[in-house]
Amino acid sequence: MNSEETAVSIAKAAKAAFEASQLIPTAERVQALHEIRKELEAAKEAILAANRLDVEAAQAEVDAGRMSAALLKRLDLTKGDKWDSMLQGVTDVAALPDPTGNVSYASELDDGLKLYRVSCPIGALLVIFEARPEVVVNIASLAIKSGNAAILKGGKESNETTQLLSKAIQTALSKTQLPPTYIQAIQTRAEVSALLALDQYIDLVIPRGSNSLVRNIQHNTRIPVMGHADGLCAVYIDASADLKKAVRVVVDSKVDYPAACNAAETLLLHESTVGTIWPAVARALLAADVTLLCDAPSLAALHALAPAPANLASHARPAPADAYATEHLSLTLSVRVVRSLAAAIAHVNAHSSHHTDSVVAEDAAAASAFVRGVDSAGTFVNASTRFADGFRYGFGTEVGISTGRIHARGPVGLEGLVTYKYVLRSEGAEGHVVGEFGMGEGKKRYKHRRFEAATAPFYE
Amino acid sequence: MNSEETAVSIAKAAKAAFEASQLIPTAERVQALHEIRKELEAAKEAILAANRLDVEAAQAEVDAGRMSAALLKRLDLTKGDKWDSMLQGVTDVAALPDPTGNVSYASELDDGLKLYRVSCPIGALLVIFEARPEVVVNIASLAIKSGNAAILKGGKESNETTQLLSKAIQTALSKTQLPPTYIQAIQTRAEVSALLALDQYIDLVIPRGSNSLVRNIQHNTRIPVMGHADGLCAVYIDASADLKKAVRVVVDSKVDYPAACNAAETLLLHESTVGTIWPAVARALLAADVTLLCDAPSLAALHALAPAPANLASHARPAPADAYATEHLSLTLSVRVVRSLAAAIAHVNAHSSHHTDSVVAEDAAAASAFVRGVDSAGTFVNASTRFADGFRYGFGTEVGISTGRIHARGPVGLEGLVTYKYVLRSEGAEGHVVGEFGMGEGKKRYKHRRFEAATAPFYE
Numbered sequence: 075m076n077s078e079e080t081a082v083s084i085a086k087a088a089k090a091a092f093e094a095s096q097l098i099p100t101a102e103r104v105q106a107l108h109e110i111r112k113e114l115e116a117a118k119e120a121i122l123a124a125n126r127l128d129v130e131a132a133q134a135e136v137d138a139g140r141m142s143a144a145l146l147k148r149l150d151l152t153k154g155d156k157w158d159s160m161l162q163g164v165t166d167v168a169a170l171p172d173p174t175g176n177v178s179y180a181s182e183l184d185d186g187l188k189l190y191r192v193s194c195p196i197g198a199l200l201v202i203f204e205a206r207p208e209v210v211v212n213i214a215s216l217a218i219k220s221g222n223a224a225i226l227k228g229g230k231e232s233n234e235t236t237q238l239l240s241k242a243i244q245t246a247l248s249k250t251q252l253p254p255t256y257i258q259a260i261q262t263r264a265e266v267s268a269l270l271a272l273d274q275y276i277d278l279v280i281p282r283g284s285n286s287l288v289r290n291i292q293h294n295t296r297i298p299v300m301g302h303a304d305g306l307c308a309v310y311i312d313a314s315a316d317l318k319k320a321v322r323v324v325v326d327s328k329v330d331y332p333a334a335c336n337a338a339e340t341l342l343l344h345e346s347t348v349g350t351i352w353p354a355v356a357r358a359l360l361a362a363d364v365t366l367l368c369d370a371p372s373l374a375a376l377h378a379l380a381p382a383p384a385n386l387a388s389h390a391r392p393a394p395a396d397a398y399a400t401e402h403l404s405l406t407l408s409v410r411v412v413r414s415l416a417a418a419i420a421h422v423n424a425h426s427s428h429h430t431d432s433v434v435a436e437d438a439a440a441a442s443a444f445v446r447g448v449d450s451a452g453t454f455v456n457a458s459t460r461f462a463d464g465f466r467y468g469f470g471t472e473v474g475i476s477t478g479r480i481h482a483r484g485p486v487g488l489e490g491l492v493t494y495k496y497v498l499r500s501e502g503a504e505g506h507v508v509g510e511f512g513m514g515e516g517k518k519r520y521k522h523r524r525f526e527a528a529t530a531p532f533y534e
Numbered sequence: 535m536n537s538e539e540t541a542v543s544i545a546k547a548a549k550a551a552f553e554a555s556q557l558i559p560t561a562e563r564v565q566a567l568h569e570i571r572k573e574l575e576a577a578k579e580a581i582l583a584a585n586r587l588d589v590e591a592a593q594a595e596v597d598a599g600r601m602s603a604a605l606l607k608r609l610d611l612t613k614g615d616k617w618d619s620m621l622q623g624v625t626d627v628a629a630l631p632d633p634t635g636n637v638s639y640a641s642e643l644d645d646g647l648k649l650y651r652v653s654c655p656i657g658a659l660l661v662i663f664e665a666r667p668e669v670v671v672n673i674a675s676l677a678i679k680s681g682n683a684a685i686l687k688g689g690k691e692s693n694e695t696t697q698l699l700s701k702a703i704q705t706a707l708s709k710t711q712l713p714p715t716y717i718q719a720i721q722t723r724a725e726v727s728a729l730l731a732l733d734q735y736i737d738l739v740i741p742r743g744s745n746s747l748v749r750n751i752q753h754n755t756r757i758p759v760m761g762h763a764d765g766l767c768a769v770y771i772d773a774s775a776d777l778k779k780a781v782r783v784v785v786d787s788k789v790d791y792p793a794a795c796n797a798a799e800t801l802l803l804h805e806s807t808v809g810t811i812w813p814a815v816a817r818a819l820l821a822a823d824v825t826l827l828c829d830a831p832s833l834a835a836l837h838a839l840a841p842a843p844a845n846l847a848s849h850a851r852p853a854p855a856d857a858y859a860t861e862h863l864s865l866t867l868s869v870r871v872v873r874s875l876a877a878a879i880a881h882v883n884a885h886s887s888h889h890t891d892s893v894v895a896e897d898a899a900a901a902s903a904f905v906r907g908v909d910s911a912g913t914f915v916n917a918s919t920r921f922a923d924g925f926r927y928g929f930g931t932e933v934g935i936s937t938g939r940i941h942a943r944g945p946v947g948l949e950g951l952v953t954y955k956y957v958l959r960s961e962g963a964e965g966h967v968v969g970e971f972g973m974g975e976g977k978k979r980y981k982h983r984r985f986e987a988a989t990a991p992f993y994e
Contacts, residue, residue, distance in 0.1 A: 093883050096906045181928050187917060189927060196939050197909065277939050298758065298940050319965030326967030423553050434965065438992070445957050445992035446556045449657065455992065456960040457647060460968035467649060467956070468641050468982035479656050479737050480758050481940040484956045496927070496944045497905050500916040505779035505894065507786030508920035522928035532898070532905035532915065 081268030085275035109246035190530035195221030197277035304427035305335025314437035451484035541728030545735035650990035655681030657737035764887035765795025774897035911944035
């Protein structure tokens with residue numbers, strides 16, 4: 075079979091597995107997670123041996139200067155408590171509340187005619203990620219928990235490891251009623267390309283990886299894509315900002331973990347803060363080894379300071395033309411002075427990736443304008459952009475962070491992997507038909523009596 | 535300007551209008567709806583005169599055999615109570631609950647650090663529809679109520695009318711704080727094509743019209759599309775079906791309004807019902823002038839009946855190869871016998887458009903398998919597929935019916951025009967930073983205390 079034929083057969087199998095799984099009790103999905111943990115424990119030695127092969131091959135690439143040491147580190151399943159965390163993750167996901175079967179709308183349209191909007195899985199997912207092999211297990215757990223079939227493609231660097239992880243998952247599934255093709259792993263980019271064309275079988279694509287990976291997928295499929303390419307977050311220091319909050323929020327947003335998508339890349343300063351708050355913020359950033367790419371007014375303000383801040387000469391310089399459109403992912407921050415709150419909002423809407431942006435302000439009207447006016451998944455007040463994270467938000471686990479506007483936005487928990495369907499049940503002696511309703515004489519009127527329901531009939 | 539340049543300037547204006555509108559109080563949006571009604575009333579004579587021009591031009595097309603009489607009828611704003619309904623619709627939408635500003639998740643992450651998930655508009659909408667000019671007013675009302683900017687493109691047959699309707703809307707907007715470019719109308723297909731490429735400005739496309747219109751749009755944009763191309767609904771008569779319910783549900787699903795997307799196009803019969811329930815159902819359908827495209831067993835059963843049903847010779851014939859993939863939109867029904875409930879579910883999943891499918895069954899296990907196993911936006915038990923409709927569901931008004939799986943599914947009310955954002959507010963004396971949290975000594979733990987909140991601070 076060529077890649078296209080392989081892709082069609084994989085995609086069809088995923089869709090068929092999804093459809094078959096809908097008739098299997100939820101408890102079986104939880105059982106599958108426990109089986110997966112058992113299989114992983116049983117296959118630990120073989121998996122870690124395969125992982126050694128991946129790591130050795132990667133080490134050769136690193137030595138040859140073709141791969142970064144950071145990538146190699148992400149590959150290694152024996153590092154720290156990675157293996158145990160991976161197993162614990164499976165157990166944790168098993169313990170999370172079932173995201174399916176929840177009723178969000180219930181209304182009696184007529185006596186004995188009850189409508190329920192009930193959460194249900196989406197269908198067949200295609201998840202594409204890079205490097206970290208344990209993501210296979212994380213994503214498989216999330217997909218199974220939420221009732222979706224999944225096709226997983228890891229980075230080629232982790233092929234040996236992911237193959238054995240996938241095998242363990244399939245062995246575990248074979249001990250349950252769930253179809254073994256519920257979770258499938260693929261190995262080649264050609265298969266991914268072919269799968270991206272199969273919108274009749276694949277319902278959602280979730281890319282997790284570099285900007286270029288995500289962007290490439292977004293531009294090459296009609297299937298909905300959930301995730302984010304960029305994380306270009308900004309902090310704005312309002313005229314009403316408190317100095318200490320400004321220093322703490324800006325430094326944490328930039329320094330806590332600069333490689334994260336929720337780290338700040340741009341600092342906007344209201345012009346009235348350039349001589350008051352900016353010096354303290356800049357001193358703290360420079361002391362934390364942050365490089366500042368400044369517009370003219372913010373740079374001039376720094377050069378006017380006495381004593382000169384540490385690192386000023388080496389770490390502060392004029393912002394290049396693309397500074398405010400750049401996701402640095404490092405200890406670098408673009409700085410710009412704006413004449414008004416409105417200008418700050420306009421800058422963020424024009425340049426940010428609609429991920430997370432924060433305002434430091436004491437004035438409630440200013441905070442409100444920023445929160446309403448900034449069109450991002452997260453708009454924060456006096457808090458670090460780094461809080462934008464599924465674990466920190468309290469979702470237990472995270473499917474990804476979406477910068478799209480529909481379905482799910484911001485950090486996405488298990489509920490991002492479900493949709494809903496409407497269940498309409500007639501309890502009437504003769505069933506229910508539309509022709510009996512209307513405005514004319516002898517016609518019935520819709521009652522639309524809302525009621526509370528935890529579960530829907532036929533979908534317990 | 536060529537079409538591309540025009541499209542870019544329209545799209546930019548829509549996005550800018552959306553962003554500006556976020557800072558304007560919600561009450562102003564309701565006020566705008568009242569102003570629109572007033573302007574429409576004031577411009578009634580001119581609008582109906584323009585409508586006469588459209589109708590006359592269309593009449594010439596009908597006379598020349600180039601347009602259907604049905605289309606002409608949809609064009610005429612003076613027909614029946616169309617004008618008054620249109621005005622009443624504006625007032626009704628104004629009175630609906632505001633879909634924005636509702637909190638669906640509130641959690642205290644730490645003392646004084648509160649997270650709110652609050653509903654908010656999506657952004658700039660592109661709405662494309664055919665023929666009926668009053669849709670301009672309906673959609674403008676829905677967009678304004680939900681806080682979205684909109685670009686509207688009607689059918690070319692209604693150009694004269696929609697131009698004046700749009701002008702009235704813009705005049706009304708100019709009497710409010712909302713930007714006059716909040717609602718824009720465009721006239722050409724070339725502009726639509728150019729707009730479909732502008733995913734940096736347009737956030738959601740809503741096509742309302744023929745299968746080919748919707749399909750063409752779905753295949754020519756990366757912007758999310760909400761709606762449905764097909765409405766291929768099925769009714770399945772289970773082995774446990776009640777005869778009277780079967781007759782009523784099948785006849786209503788097919789006959790009540792055959793041109794609707796929620797009318798049934800396919801009837802599936804469990805093989806055990808071919809000699810019991812099918813004859814009564816078929817007699818009722820044939821008596822209602824329905825043409826039956828039958829597979830061999832269902833046709834043979836009809837020919838074996840004595841006395842022969844009325845219309846049998848003229849109205850029942852073998853199903854052609856594409857019968858089960860055809861949306862008849864007329865008094866025609868494809869009929870197929872299946873050997874099991876599982877086969878019925880498989881048929882629906884393979885052939886239906888995932889819109890709405892109904893089972894007639896007394897057995898709860900069979901109903902449950904159908905409801906869970908059929909992967910459609912609506913799965914009904916002993917009720918007509920024709921109930922799948924925003925008004926009947928109790929949503930007051932309907933944006934459209936979605937057969938997509940994410941964001942909104944089935945009949946979509948105003949809530950399909952909103953998304954959410956996360957507002958995080960630190961009330962702490964020093965703001966909140968992530969660096970203080972962790973597992974180490976002296977680190978804070980996340981509290982994740984859920985609480986009830988009707989509104990979010992800064993987003994009232």
